[in-house]
Amino acid sequence: MARLSARDLTLQYEQRRVIEGLRTEIPEGKVTMIVGANGCGKSTLLRGLSRLLRPAAGAVTLDGKDIHSRPAKELARTLGLLPQQPTAPDGITVRDLVGRGRYPHQGFFRNWSHGDSSPHDLAVRNALDATATTELADRNVDELSGGQRQRVWIAMALAQETEVLLLDEPTTYLDLAHQVEVLDLVTDLNRRRGTTVAIVLHDLNLAARYADHVIAMKDGAVVAEGTGIDVITEELVRTVFGLESRVVPDPVSGTPLIVPIGRHHYPAPQATETTKPALEIAS
Amino acid sequence: MSRTVERAIVEPERTVGALKTAEKGPQLYVRAERAAKGLNRTWLLAAAVVVLFVASILLGSYTVTVPDFVTIVTAHLTGGEKIPGASFIVMETKLPRATMGLMIGVAFGLSGALFQTMLRNPLASPDVIGISNGASASAVLAIVVFGASGAAVSVAALFGALTVALLIYLISRGGSLRGAGGRNGNAAGNRLVLAGIGIAAALGALVSFLMTRADIRTAAEALIWLNGSLNPATWERIGVLLLALAVLLPFTAALAKPLRLLELGDDTAAGLGVRVGAVRLGLVLTAVALAAVATAAAGPVSFVAFLAGPIARRVTGKPSLPASALTGAVIVLAADYFAYNLAPLLLDATVLPVGVVTGALGAPFLLWLLATSNRKDA
Amino acid sequence: MTASTTAASSGERERTLEAPKSAKTGPQLYVRAEVRARKGKQPAWLLAAVVVLALACGASLAVGARAIPLGTVLDALVHFNAADGNHAVVHARIPRTVLGLLAGGALGLAGAAMQGVARNPLADPGIMGVNAGAALAVVGGIYLFGITGLSGYIWFAFVGAAAAAAIVYLLASLGRDGATPVKLALAGAALSAGLYSLMNVVLVSSQDTLDRFRFWQVGSVAGRDWSVILPALPFLAVGALIVLLSGRILNGLALGDDLARGLGQRVGLSRGIVALGVVLLCGSATALAGPIAFLGLVIPHAVRFFTGPDYRWILPFSLVLAPALLLASDVVGRVVLLPGEVPAGIMTAILGAPVFVWLVRRGKGASL
Numbered sequence A: 001m002a003r004l005s006a007r008d009l010t011l012q013y014e015q016r017r018v019i020e021g022l023r024t025e026i027p028e029g030k031v032t033m034i035v036g037a038n039g040c041g042k043s044t045l046l047r048g049l050s051r052l053l054r055p056a057a058g059a060v061t062l063d064g065k066d067i068h069s070r071p072a073k074e075l076a077r078t079l080g081l082l083p084q085q086p087t088a089p090d091g092i093t094v095r096d097l098v099g100r101g102r103y104p105h106q107g108f109f110r111n112w113s114h115g116d117s118s119p120h121d122l123a124v125r126n127a128l129d130a131t132a133t134t135e136l137a138d139r140n141v142d143e144l145s146g147g148q149r150q151r152v153w154i155a156m157a158l159a160q161e162t163e164v165l166l167l168d169e170p171t172t173y174l175d176l177a178h179q180v181e182v183l184d185l186v187t188d189l190n191r192r193r194g195t196t197v198a199i200v201l202h203d204l205n206l207a208a209r210y211a212d213h214v215i216a217m218k219d220g221a222v223v224a225e226g227t228g229i230d231v232i233t234e235e236l237v238r239t240v241f242g243l244e245s246r247v248v249p250d251p252v253s254g255t256p257l258i259v260p261i262g263r264h265h266y267p268a269p270q271a272t273e274t275t276k277p278a279l280e281i282a283s
Numbered sequence B: 001m002s003r004t005v006e007r008a009i010v011e012p013e014r015t016v017g018a019l020k021t022a023e024k025g026p027q028l029y030v031r032a033e034r035a036a037k038g039l040n041r042t043w044l045l046a047a048a049v050v051v052l053f054v055a056s057i058l059l060g061s062y063t064v065t066v067p068d069f070v071t072i073v074t075a076h077l078t079g080g081e082k083i084p085g086a087s088f089i090v091m092e093t094k095l096p097r098a099t100m101g102l103m104i105g106v107a108f109g110l111s112g113a114l115f116q117t118m119l120r121n122p123l124a125s126p127d128v129i130g131i132s133n134g135a136s137a138s139a140v141l142a143i144v145v146f147g148a149s150g151a152a153v154s155v156a157a158l159f160g161a162l163t164v165a166l167l168i169y170l171i172s173r174g175g176s177l178r179g180a181g182g183r184n185g186n187a188a189g190n191r192l193v194l195a196g197i198g199i200a201a202a203l204g205a206l207v208s209f210l211m212t213r214a215d216i217r218t219a220a221e222a223l224i225w226l227n228g229s230l231n232p233a234t235w236e237r238i239g240v241l242l243l244a245l246a247v248l249l250p251f252t253a254a255l256a257k258p259l260r261l262l263e264l265g266d267d268t269a270a271g272l273g274v275r276v277g278a279v280r281l282g283l284v285l286t287a288v289a290l291a292a293v294a295t296a297a298a299g300p301v302s303f304v305a306f307l308a309g310p311i312a313r314r315v316t317g318k319p320s321l322p323a324s325a326l327t328g329a330v331i332v333l334a335a336d337y338f339a340y341n342l343a344p345l346l347l348d349a350t351v352l353p354v355g356v357v358t359g360a361l362g363a364p365f366l367l368w369l370l371a372t373s374n375r376k377d378a
Numbered sequence C: 001m002t003a004s005t006t007a008a009s010s011g012e013r014e015r016t017l018e019a020p021k022s023a024k025t026g027p028q029l030y031v032r033a034e035v036r037a038r039k040g041k042q043p044a045w046l047l048a049a050v051v052v053l054a055l056a057c058g059a060s061l062a063v064g065a066r067a068i069p070l071g072t073v074l075d076a077l078v079h080f081n082a083a084d085g086n087h088a089v090v091h092a093r094i095p096r097t098v099l100g101l102l103a104g105g106a107l108g109l110a111g112a113a114m115q116g117v118a119r120n121p122l123a124d125p126g127i128m129g130v131n132a133g134a135a136l137a138v139v140g141g142i143y144l145f146g147i148t149g150l151s152g153y154i155w156f157a158f159v160g161a162a163a164a165a166a167i168v169y170l171l172a173s174l175g176r177d178g179a180t181p182v183k184l185a186l187a188g189a190a191l192s193a194g195l196y197s198l199m200n201v202v203l204v205s206s207q208d209t210l211d212r213f214r215f216w217q218v219g220s221v222a223g224r225d226w227s228v229i230l231p232a233l234p235f236l237a238v239g240a241l242i243v244l245l246s247g248r249i250l251n252g253l254a255l256g257d258d259l260a261r262g263l264g265q266r267v268g269l270s271r272g273i274v275a276l277g278v279v280l281l282c283g284s285a286t287a288l289a290g291p292i293a294f295l296g297l298v299i300p301h302a303v304r305f306f307t308g309p310d311y312r313w314i315l316p317f318s319l320v321l322a323p324a325l326l327l328a329s330d331v332v333g334r335v336v337l338l339p340g341e342v343p344a345g346i347m348t349a350i351l352g353a354p355v356f357v358w359l360v361r362r363g364k365g366a367s368l
Ligand SMILES: Nc1ncnc2c1ncn2[C@@H]1O[C@H](COP(=O)(O)OP(=O)(O)OP(=O)(O)O)[C@@H](O)[C@H]1O
Pocket: A013, A016, A018, A036, A037, A038, A039, A040, A041, A042, A043, A044, A045, A084, B180, B181, B182, B183, C005
């Protein structure tokens, strides 16, 4: 079952066509990871899936209905997006920024200010809590560290309380502990509330570990999709990233763990066969 | 590069276990203080508007006592007996002047703040991006070439402002106005600003040229209009202005919320359910209409639209539309008090047009705020 | 934007082993080719611009109430014959042409540099308060000292412009981070607002002053002789030198203060030096020709459509194209309203605006 699916989707900027005739589905109630090289069109796909880009051809449907046929605010109550490079206005406080995530839930006349027990305030507090940013709530966003800022943006997306959540590289700028924390958090969200999540992630190991479903992209097309174990292989890493690697089982979760090779290291002797081309080119 | 930097600075509180224990007390204190500051200062501005409004009616070169004022107004409303002289001065000069000053101050202040926030550029007020110049060129053309005066000039100004706004909008409209383009969607905004300043420069030159072509009396008259003046304040004009504001203010209020989301970038705003293209069009229309009606009523009162937003921001500590509107009103009322009551004493009885004073009064204040503020983006 | 994409993709090429050729496809190459094409053609474009400027100079000498064939113009320049009426007319047009060259070039350069310093596409020399300062000083000169005539105005204008710019810069430098672009732009615009207001106080109360001032206000290259031009030369030369040499500095500043600092620039110092050059240039230009608002604002933007965002090219292009537009406008202004003349300041705006609007409309995201 897919809540969100793309049918023959073609996306382009002015003249430049990035994605052509793409078909894919974000399975309901699962955590989907989208992986691929820089510039292959992951962010573009997310923008298309969340109606920021109008398809040049094809359609994106949510629960069977074209997302462009629904009112913007109504869609935003169901489908949330955290863009890759959001911009914060000068001098905005963390609480104010996170509060703006409540916009689609607020009526025409309702103000931003809040009674302490309103559902909006509760949502904001929960979001701050979940991202461990409560302590930052009254500081200015421009005065935060890069990682703190990223967590605040995630809080804003959480405050939107949508059933489908699209995150574009949410772990950028985060230290390892916080990367894991964010992915744990998303998983909690998924397990407890059944939120459907799609995340663009560059860390293949974490992607493999946390994904129920993986979509691998290359040059604007989907080259593989399925479970982490099926999709993330040495072969895939080679075609998608042009990188030689070893894939071993993750000692913690059993999911694939990528060990990249690079040009200055030789793989351990027991893995001989596939190393040859890499060595030839390197020498 | 910045990524490595960020990673290198590992903060102590970031470890998973310690997440929730970090900084406590001082933060709460800051929070209460900041919230109070924003609100208090906005109320302060509102109080200033009230004080100035009352002062410009009661005080000045002709003072009126409060009981007299009450008598006069009730008499006017109930058709009762008038106080000779005082009734006329209050009802036909002082009250309409102050009322119109209040309204155009609000309109200019809002218009400027809307443009500045939407285009993310503190210079992008209607003065700068050509709307006022459109009104000026059209009005001066009417004055100098067709010998127009009074309401005809207002109509010409309104027409000029709207034509230029339409022109700028058409020029700037392109594929990416709906936010499909750059990450911040600033391409369309930039085009709008650039088209605006180009047209503003051309129209400004036209005005200067017309001034050299007119005979000196007409030129002097046009100069007064160009500076913006509350002399033409009549109840009739105020009625029209009130009608316009009654339509435009609710629009502004409705757009305020999506505008705050547009500040987060077009993508984020769209993700939150804002219809970016429609909201932007609505903002342009509202801001232009506010500037246009105010200009038609009183002329392009210089720099109110440009100064109100930045001053309000530095007074209240954050960008705020109500504070900008109030600041606009404060600037106009204070300037008119000076122009009408004090300037004649200094300049042997020349009554200055209010627009001459707005710049002279508002500018030093903004400069002072700039010089003393220590915020990064100030 | 484009530059960073290109850099990223070439970086990738080195890293990847096997799939580098397939990873990047058609569109990327196309973009890169486009940039390269633009780069390669810049000298040719610049040459074309110089030719245009030469033509404008020729026209400025030849066209007017009495039109003179180009051959005669050349003749008059090479072997001047005082007895020949045509030669005399050409000679009389030389100061005007030189002044157009100087003022135009100065304004073009200053405008380009100013946009880089203030990192704001709305910044023009006027934003430093230069025009307002000059205007107020001229009005003061007329009102208080009864100055008449251009050679009287020039010193007032220069001092007024320089003083205003200095004040703007000082005010913007106060506070914690020194003269940030936003503070500069705001301080300049605010000071201009104040100065124009003071100027209007005088103009509203003195009709005589208004009567003289309004003719200076339009900006013109006509009616100035060598005694006006010569004193401005040293200022112009120093200013032009500073600004022309600052292309790299401006390129660095365009990346933002933090990055510029990271690249080893002394941000405050370099911004101050460029600002000094700007003040010298547009102070002199305003003194020479009155406030010509349009050139400094619009030419650098127009130029960007040929050069892209590289200030090392923007500056020379602005230096050449701004006087070309000013001279061409002056020439057109001489003949459109015969027997009268439309001052160059007006014609520049009227001719330049449609071109500019067309460029804005055609360009995709015109910014810095
Ligand atoms: N606003 C835009 N206008 C034109 N082209 C764009 C725009 N945004 C992205 N592109 C191009 O579209 C392609 C896909 O970009 P996209 O941002 O989707 O990549 P991505 O997979 O998210 O990469 P990354 O991992 O670096 O974030 C790239 O070639 C990029 O240059």
